[in-house]
Amino acid sequence: MGCLGGGKAGARAVRPVGKAMALAALLLLTISGAALPKPSPAPKVTSVRLYVFDCGTLVYNRPEDYNLKREEVRDTNMGVTCYLVVHPKGVLLYDTGLNDRLVGRPLYENVLDGYGQIKFNTLSGQLADIGVTPAxxxxxxxxxxxxxxxxxxxxxxxxxxxxxKGDRDQMFSNAARAYPWFNQYAALEHSKTQLLSGDYDVFGDGTVVVLATPGHTEGHCSLLVRLRNTGPxxxxxxxxxxxxxxxxNRMPDEEKTTGTAESRLKIEELLRRVKGQLWxxxxxxxxxxxxKSPAWYD
Ligand SMILES: [Zn+2]
Incomplete structure (x- = not known):
């Protein structure tokens, strides 16, 4: 989505589960002898693997904000995707989507900046399904x-x-601290942080590269993943x-002078050079x- 204006918080209070209900569930488990299903072991790979998660859907009907007429766009709604890259030397998560607490909530509760938010799956659940904990x-x-x-x-x-740096500074500016969704990422302020400049080859072998693509925001980035069978x-x-x-060849008016055009040229040139796909x-x-996960691309 584009703008970052005001709007209502997406977050809500979670209803506490009653003790009696929890006890009943435990008794039921004990009586039936059923065991909780164990997650499958975390994937171990010899080449890069890419998982795609359903991280929500944005219900939206103003393609004009992106300089497109309604009849020029097949579907004005937007998917929200998150990606897990499993490399022999480490695991990388690219984007975290809509907040997990939106699952099961009606659309009318969660309209933010004109975008309705719907979620059917949690990111944490989809990660657990493939044996991956945040740690x-x-x-x-x-x-x-x-x-x-x-x-x-x-x-x-x-x-x-x-x-x-541009994005990190923005996220922890005084203005951002007042956004209702600030607490959804606030803990990152004390994370081990590596500030990037230019493109960054994460594992040193060219298979997973953070690509500086400023424009939509100052620190916006794309990700190149070179897959053995799927290709780049x-x-x-x-x-x-x-x-x-x-x-x-359209873009929002506000991005015409911020670098989006140059970043798009850079990516198109890269795609031609490596014969890659743009997702x-x-x-x-x-x-x-x-x-989508638990299936994967390799
Ligand atoms: Zn977006």
Whole structure:
């Protein structure tokens, strides 16, 4: 999503589970002898593997904000994707999506900046399904600081946060501290933090590279992942929102002078050079068709 204005908080209080109910559940388990299913062991890999998570959906109908007419866009809603890169030398999470506490809540409760937020799956649950706890994640990369990308970021404060100074400064500015979603990432302030400048080859072998793509925000970044069978993939972050922006060469007015055009040229040139694919995380067509975790790309 684009703007970062006011709006209501997405977060809510969680209803406490009654003690009696918890006891009843425990008794039921004891009586039936059923055991809680164990998560499968964390994946061990010999080459890079990429998981895609469903991190929510934004209900939105103003493509004009992205300089597109309604009839030029097949689907104005936006998917919200998060990605886990499992490399033989470590695990990296790219983006954290909408806050997990939105799961099961009605749309009317959670409209922020004109974007309705819907969530069917938690990020933590999808990670647990493949045996990954937050403690297993070595590196956290956020494409940028907008609320649809940082909703669960605070849970990964034990990871090393790879970030550009412009975005980090913005996230911990006095203005940002007043945003209702500040507490969703506040814990990162004390994370082990590595400030990046330019592109950054995370594991030193060229397979996972953070790409500086400023414009949407000052510290916006994309991620190149070189996969053995799938080939090179660039995760766009919000370099594009709708696939039609790429086809029709459009961008929001406010990004015309902030570097988005240059960043797009850089990525298109890279894609041509490495013969790679661009994955536009907010594109509904992509969101619908991409293979999601627990399946993976390698
Ligand atoms: Zn976004």
């Amino acid at each position: 297993r994640i070595d590196y956290l990369v956020l494409s940028h600081y907008h609320w649809d990308h940082v909703g669960n970021a605070g849970k990964f404060a034990s990871s090393t946060w790879l970030v550009y 993939v660039v995760l766009s972050g919000d370099l594009y929102h709708y696939a039609e922006e790429r086809d029709l 536009i995380g907010h594109s509904m067509e992509f969101f619908r068709t991409v293979r």
